[in-house]
Amino acid sequence: METTNKLKDINEVLEFLYQEFPQCFKQKDGIKPLKVGIFKDIAERIEGSEKVSKTQVRQALRKYTSNWRYLEAVTKSEFRIDLDGNQDAKVEQEHIDHAQKALEESRAKMAKRKKSQRPRNDSDTKSYKKKPGQFAKPGDKNAKVNATPAKAAPVKRSGKIEPLPASEVKVNNKVKVKLGQALVNAVITEVNKEDVHVELVTGMQVKTKADSLYII
Numbered sequence: 001m002e003t004t005n006k007l008k009d010i011n012e013v014l015e016f017l018y019q020e021f022p023q024c025f026k027q028k029d030g031i032k033p034l035k036v037g038i039f040k041d042i043a044e045r046i047e048g049s050e051k052v053s054k055t056q057v058r059q060a061l062r063k064y065t066s067n068w069r070y071l072e073a074v075t076k077s078e079f080r081i082d083l084d085g086n087q088d089a090k091v092e093q094e095h096i097d098h099a100q101k102a103l104e105e106s107r108a109k110m111a112k113r114k115k116s117q118r119p120r121n122d123s124d125t126k127s128y129k130k131k132p133g134q135f136a137k138p139g140d141k142n143a144k145v146n147a148t149p150a151k152a153a154p155v156k157r158s159g160k161i162e163p164l165p166a167s168e169v170k171v172n173n174k175v176k177v178k179l180g181q182a183l184v185n186a187v188i189t190e191v192n193k194e195d196v197h198v199e200l201v202t203g204m205q206v207k208t209k210a211d212s213l214y215i216i
Helices: 010-020 038-045 054-065 068-076 093-117
Strands: 079-081 087-090 174-179 182-192 195-200 205-209
Touching (some): 010 054, 038 054, 054 205, 174 195, 174 205
Antiparallel strands (some): 182 195
């Protein structure tokens, strides 16, 4: 019977990374942008580990690199670091712009969430007087219809987006990956049958499908 001692909680996996690679992973102070492709380095170092799996490491990296402190570090640091804390490649402007955008969007979502959770005052639910002709009943010939439904703004499309050919779904190839409605630059780190693992410019690890990849 196979037994497992692997950590269960994602925060425990992060704690494991803090302890195993203290020069690289920081909880608060001293956070630096991670080397592009650092997941591969971690996978090699923890090969055979009974505590964590590669899947858990991906999840932990996703949480670590989406943290506000990390995104701020990407926008303010000149260089990335490897697992031993050594200086690696320079942070590209494209990565800085992406981190800044992700930071702004995350903060906006947080502010919206907090606003929706605030208790509503009586003043928020005040009734208003119906204007003449508004909400006219069917068959009312004297009713005036003041408002006309707003037309949806046409969707603007910029540039031609071409799907990534199956022959180009290879490790280390640079691609664009579709996340929601956005296309984000990334690097393929692993291809496992139908699943493709990519690393975003911020260092976040994402699992996707080949049909979500496009030519860069």
